[in-house]
Amino acid sequence: MEYTVPELDPVSRQSMSLERPKKTKMLVVDDEPDNLDLLYRTFRRDFQVLKAESGIQALEVLSAEGEVAVIISDQRMPEMKGTEFLSRTVPQFPDTMRIILTGFTDVEDLVEAINSGQVYKYITKPWDPSELKAVVQRAAETYELLKQRTEELRRSQAQTALLSTIVYVAQDASSLESTLEPIAAAFGKNFLADGCILQLVEQGTLTAQGSYSSAESLENWLEKDPMVQAAIVAQKIQVSVNVPADASLSEVAHYANSGVQAHLIVPVTLRGEVLAVLSLQWRQPCTLRDDELMLLHLSAQQIALALTCSRYSPGMASQF
Incomplete structure (x- = not known):
């Protein structure tokens, strides 16, 4: 195909975008199978939903699948609390939005997690599906905005380096x-x-x-x-x-x-x-x-x- 720069006709624009948009990935973590299935059913239409029954299993899922936009985790789970699990995901996936589900008042853990940037939002049980959907949607939009800004910065830096290389070569x-x-x-x-x-x-x-x-x-x-x-x-x-x-x-x-x-x-x-x-x-x-x-x-x-x-x-x- 031939392209004239900088103007592109509508056919050219359409031909350059071949892949269908993929569903945004999210991970739901809960040690209770019924709750885990309910979370999965709540979001499966709009997201590619990954499931894990514990913090340890969730870390394994992330290791295999890579970054997700949103993580929803129960707070009270055996072996590892939700806030501890979420804190472990921050270094590798800093842009991921983290939501904690809690059925009890564990103020100290929640405040620390929120203040340190490890948790985007906490939702108390029993949670309302409409409310949780709205929170997750906002979280996913925030994630996309962060990724967009990160990509724009990377692209700007790369373009500057590219043009600088050409100028340097021309001189030396x-x-x-x-x-x-x-x-x-x-x-x-x-x-x-x-x-x-x-x-x-x-x-x-x-x-x-x-x-x-x-x-x-x-x-x-x-x-x-x-x-x-x-x-x-x-x-x-x-x-x-x-x-x-x-x-x-x-x-x-x-x-x-x-x-x-x-x-x-x-x-x-x-x-x-x-x-x-x-x-x-x-x-x-x-x-x-x-x-x-x-x-x-x-x-x-x-x-x-x-x-x-x-x-x-x-x-x-x-x-x-």
Whole structure:
């Protein structure tokens, strides 16, 4: 598929979001089977509900399943109280929202847990399903907001590091390899790609010189890829976010052999000339946001400047 940056038409936008939203995960913990089943039935329509009959078992579930948005735990359980269990989840899952169910007044434990940030809310037994649903919904929304802000901060830091790398390379590169390698590595890291190749282009043709892959097991087959030629000719980003579902690529041998399921090609151009192509490859279907495409577009311009600076630096001209 071809994408024009920064504008994207509605069809392009739709094609970039292939996966159905998954249900948010939550974990319910209670040593009484009837209560555990009731909690499960209360939330199973809206959440992917995991169950555990004790704090120890719940820790094992989290170890196997990973982070969940919300944990609901009974307070009074054998072996480990609910507040103790929840406190153990904080270091590894700081964003998870924790709700405690209590049928008695254990003020000291509850106050300490709430004040230390280990518990988002406590609900007294017998609990009202509508009230508990409302609390859990707010907790899940808070979790999503925290994750969104964390991701935005991570993305901002990664983008700053990416652009800084390009600027640094443009100023201090002493060889072709020292120009390409850090740029490819930075892009691969920023976009969580399984492989990244930055390869030079001369007169509309890929050169064998100056290619770099950030994944050791990734074979460089760009010269055989129809998307690469399309990117060079059209001077526009080419992307397939789900190769097995793409009729024009699903039968191409190198995709089947490499296991690459998503591929994005960015032409690096300056004054109408393609200087290089940047290849980002993933071994699973992926989605790309508009801001990520914009970053790729702007970064490609910076790469073009870096390559141009390298072209005219001492000792480098002969390599272009």
